[in-house]
Amino acid sequence: MKKVIVGMGTCGLSAGAQSTYDRLSELLSENAGSFELSGTGCIGMCYREPLVEIREGDERTIYGGVTPELVEEIFEKDVRGGKRLDEHIVYSLDGKGEPSGSEAEFLNSQTRIVLRNCGTIDPESIDEYEAAGGYRSVRKALLEMTPEGIVEEVKESGLRGRGGAGFPTGLKWSFAASYDSDTKYVVCNADEGDPGAFMDRSVLEGDPHSVLEGMIICGRAIGASFGYIYCRAEYPMAIHRLDLAIIAAREKGYLGKDILGSGFDFDLKIKQGAGAFVCGEETALFASIEGQRGMPRIRPPFPAEKGLWQKPTNNNNVETFANIPWIIDQGASAYAAYGTEKSRGTKVFALAGKVVHGGLAEVPMGTSIHDLVFKIGGGIKKGRKFKAVQMGGPSGGCIPDSLSDTPVDFESIPATGAIMGSGGMVVLDDTTCMVEMARFFLEFTQNESCGKCTFCRIGTLRMLEILTRITKGEGREGDIEKLTELGERIKEASLCGLGQTAPNPALSTIRFYRDEYEAHINSQKCPAGACDALVDFHIDAEKCTGCTLCAKNCPVDAISGEVKKLHVIDNSICVRCAKCVSSCNFDAIYKS
Amino acid sequence: MPVKGGITTSGREETFSYRLWRYDGAPGELIPLLQSAQNHFGYVPRKAINYIAGVTGIPESEVYGVITFYSQFRLRPMGKHVIRACAGTACHVSGSKVIIETIEDELGIEVGGTTDDGLFTLNTVACIGCCSLAPVIMINDETHGNLTPASLRKLLRAFRRKAKLSVSKAAGRDAAAAG
Numbered sequence: 001m002k003k004v005i006v007g008m009g010t011c012g013l014s015a016g017a018q019s020t021y022d023r024l025s026e027l028l029s030e031n032a033g034s035f036e037l038s039g040t041g042c043i044g045m046c047y048r049e050p051l052v053e054i055r056e057g058d059e060r061t062i063y064g065g066v067t068p069e070l071v072e073e074i075f076e077k078d079v080r081g082g083k084r085l086d087e088h089i090v091y092s093l094d095g096k097g098e099p100s101g102s103e104a105e106f107l108n109s110q111t112r113i114v115l116r117n118c119g120t121i122d123p124e125s126i127d128e129y130e131a132a133g134g135y136r137s138v139r140k141a142l143l144e145m146t147p148e149g150i151v152e153e154v155k156e157s158g159l160r161g162r163g164g165a166g167f168p169t170g171l172k173w174s175f176a177a178s179y180d181s182d183t184k185y186v187v188c189n190a191d192e193g194d195p196g197a198f199m200d201r202s203v204l205e206g207d208p209h210s211v212l213e214g215m216i217i218c219g220r221a222i223g224a225s226f227g228y229i230y231c232r233a234e235y236p237m238a239i240h241r242l243d244l245a246i247i248a249a250r251e252k253g254y255l256g257k258d259i260l261g262s263g264f265d266f267d268l269k270i271k272q273g274a275g276a277f278v279c280g281e282e283t284a285l286f287a288s289i290e291g292q293r294g295m296p297r298i299r300p301p302f303p304a305e306k307g308l309w310q311k312p313t314n315n316n317n318v319e320t321f322a323n324i325p326w327i328i329d330q331g332a333s334a335y336a337a338y339g340t341e342k343s344r345g346t347k348v349f350a351l352a353g354k355v356v357h358g359g360l361a362e363v364p365m366g367t368s369i370h371d372l373v374f375k376i377g378g379g380i381k382k383g384r385k386f387k388a389v390q391m392g393g394p395s396g397g398c399i400p401d402s403l404s405d406t407p408v409d410f411e412s413i414p415a416t417g418a419i420m421g422s423g424g425m426v427v428l429d430d431t432t433c434m435v436e437m438a439r440f441f442l443e444f445t446q447n448e449s450c451g452k453c454t455f456c457r458i459g460t461l462r463m464l465e466i467l468t469r470i471t472k473g474e475g476r477e478g479d480i481e482k483l484t485e486l487g488e489r490i491k492e493a494s495l496c497g498l499g500q501t502a503p504n505p506a507l508s509t510i511r512f513y514r515d516e517y518e519a520h521i522n523s524q525k526c527p528a529g530a531c532d533a534l535v536d537f538h539i540d541a542e543k544c545t546g547c548t549l550c551a552k553n554c555p556v557d558a559i560s561g562e563v564k565k566l567h568v569i570d571n572s573i574c575v576r577c578a579k580c581v582s583s584c585n586f587d588a589i590y591k592s
Numbered sequence: 593m594p595v596k597g598g599i600t601t602s603g604r605e606e607t608f609s610y611r612l613w614r615y616d617g618a619p620g621e622l623i624p625l626l627q628s629a630q631n632h633f634g635y636v637p638r639k640a641i642n643y644i645a646g647v648t649g650i651p652e653s654e655v656y657g658v659i660t661f662y663s664q665f666r667l668r669p670m671g672k673h674v675i676r677a678c679a680g681t682a683c684h685v686s687g688s689k690v691i692i693e694t695i696e697d698e699l700g701i702e703v704g705g706t707t708d709d710g711l712f713t714l715n716t717v718a719c720i721g722c723c724s725l726a727p728v729i730m731i732n733d734e735t736h737g738n739l740t741p742a743s744l745r746k747l748l749r750a751f752r753r754k755a756k757l758s759v760s761k762a763a764g765r766d767a768a769a770a771g
């Protein structure tokens with residue numbers, strides 16, 4: 001029987017997947033037994049959601065942009081009639097595994113290890129996870145391997161932490177394993193704080209069991225029998241699916257006492273974050289689990305010795321854990337075959353911003369930024385000019401188009417002044433102002449600084465003040481030097497990674513786009529035409545209907561025009577409050 | 593596979609009072625208790641702070657300190673409908689600033705504020721996770737993407753009409769029931 005599968009990740013749901021699913025289940029109840037209906041997680045093509053897949057044997061056909069109306073057509077023609085609707089197919093695999101479809105390139109250029117099950121299995125069904133080879137690695141690790149053997153295997157795979165810093169995972173596990181203690185903890189960092197990144201969310205929503213499996217194996221390796229998943233509260237769907245996964249894994253005996261008769265006990269609990277970026281930092285995260293204000297602690301002692309509740313603790317990122325089952329199952333050398341010499345395996349990137357194909361992509365380490373943006377990402381929206389990618393969010397920096405040959409790995413990216421970060425890649429075009437970009441991130445970190453270190457608390461505020469001034473055209477000579485000096489001091493004098501990296505967005509844009517800073521400061525110009533205070537506002541003659549609303553909203557009467565006739569803005573009177581832009585019902589006002 | 597929600601890993605729905613009752617001195621329960629109070633009341637009222645401090649023995653000042661540290665907790669009630677405008681990176685470069693200004697203007701409130709009729713509260717969040725649809729806002733649990741000031745105003749007006757209608761209907765029902 002044909003299987004109809006709807007993409008039900010947050011991206012799918014926000015594009016309307018729930019009504020698509022509802023229409024399908026109506027059709028199913030009217031035509032009982034005509035097909036099987038289920039849901040799946042994000043396959044990565046967020047830009048074509050809602051996605052619906054028709055699967056029969058090895059044949060797969062994925063339709064994109066499936067509205068409830070299109071559902072009807074797909075049901076009549078494809079499910080019943082066996083005739084495919086070619087114009088709506090984004091990806092298909094024939095019986096021999098030959099791919100085609102408008103978006104085949106997007107998936108074919110990827111290597112999916114972490115995302116192996118995302119978008120193909122029902123994340124709420126442990127049976128489907130097992131059928132895809134799931135929990136085979138727990139069996140192998142618990143029944144055939146020693147804890148030391150597991151650590152060795154992970155070391156050999158070359159896997160490095162995907163939470164940002166890229167610390168070798170096997171080595172980290174060996175530290176936690178080396179301390180004697182009656183209680184140890186495994187912690188999964190699912191706080192995903194970078195605003196503009198959604199890799200971890202998609203893994204948790206699309207394949208929660210892979211994370212549980214990685215944690216169980218880690219528990220065995222380091223001798224811990226309890227784990228916490230610290231998940232941000234903004235991800236209700238991820239928390240819900242994790243909940244279901246834990247219940248199912250307990251029922252099947254993968255969690256609990258004496259797992260698979262190995263004598264090893266392990267269980268898990270979810271802790272919801274409460275909206276504080278700094279809680280992504282591991283020692284702050286422990287404080288938060290303990291119920292306190294999430295403030296980082298001084299290291300040493302390191303978490304491997306004294307972490308959560310002062311017990312030896314191993315903390316890894318979601319994606320790090322999701323790699324583990326694959327490594328145990330396929331072997332360290334199979335994993336190490338991907339990537340570069342020092343950065344093995346694959347990395348998931350969340351492509352967003354001005355890129356055509358916004359979504360998730362997993363590629364071998366060492367793939368160039370250019371390939372990610374153009375081959376997989378499909379280039380820049382509206383055919384505009386590629387300017388830079390922002391990597392690492394508030395802790396990272398911008399990599400300009402002139403360096404787009406840079407391979408993504410833990411050595412090459414930091415050499416540009418950015419960081420790998422967790423995998424958020426925001427693509428910028430020529431309408432993005434780099435000073436304003438730096439101001440945006442400083443505003444974020446300034447807000448999120450926990451207040452413990454003076455340099456981080458006050459220094460970021462001073463940097464923000466200077467950057468704000470510059471974007472308003474009130475920059476002064478010496479501002480760039482002041483920003484640079486402050487930035488270096490904050491990096492030196494902060495306790496945790498938040499402060500140590502907060503100046504990066506400013507420092508990296510000064511490095512590559514100093515001329516933009518100078519244009520703002522010396523000639524009160526924003527080359528990208530983005531900073532409100534430094535541009536002129538105009539009304540698009542094609543769109544303006546002469547409704548007079550903008551003129552009524554203008555606080556300084558800079559807009560004139562008669563009813564039902566084109567209105568005009570007098571830029572010599574205009575105070576650049578941009579009230580007209582938000583008041584227009586026809587999106588007729590533009591900046592230049 | 594519709595969203596069911598409300599399940600916990602122990603397999604049962606837990607109310608605030610049940611959670612308080614169940615508290616056994618286990619450490620680390622303060623934040624879950626506060627989250628549960630907020631789920632119940634829509635915010636953390638003074639009396640919930642009293643209860644939690646009383647049951648756990650954690651001083652009220654410390655409870656308050658934890659509340660104000662985390663942006664999730666609110667000390668004032670929220671509107672009936674919560675609008676969360678994304679201010680994440682992808683939304684920012686796609687024009688979230690003017691989107692937020694448009695909401696402020698349309699509803700006559702600022703970020704963090706609630707309309708006088710108690711219908712709407714406006715908050716910002718850092719990334720909803722649908723960056724490919726930027727700029728994005730959420731009204732309650734529904735996400736709306738690819739917004740422009742014009743499409744947003746349409747959306748808000750339609751929503752407001754519906755919300756007002758349901759309030760007046762409910763008021764009518766109450767009046768009828770009372771009469």
Ligand SMILES: Cc1cc2nc3c(=O)[nH]c(=O)nc-3n(C[C@H](O)[C@H](O)[C@H](O)COP(=O)(O)O)c2cc1C
Pocket residue numbers: 160161162163164165166167169172189190191192193194277278279280281282283315316317318320422496497498
């Ligand atoms: C301010 C700050 C925020 C962080 N946020 C996250 C996060 O959201 N997710 C994450 O996995 N790691 C985050 N980290 C990194 C963690 O401290 C830690 O290094 C990581 O979880 C270790 O996991 P890994 O070895 O698997 O990479 C953050 C660090 C800092 C300093």
Ligand code: FES
Pocket residue numbers: 195196197678679680681682683684718719720721722723724726727728
């Ligand atoms: S930045 Fe707005 S949804 Fe991610």
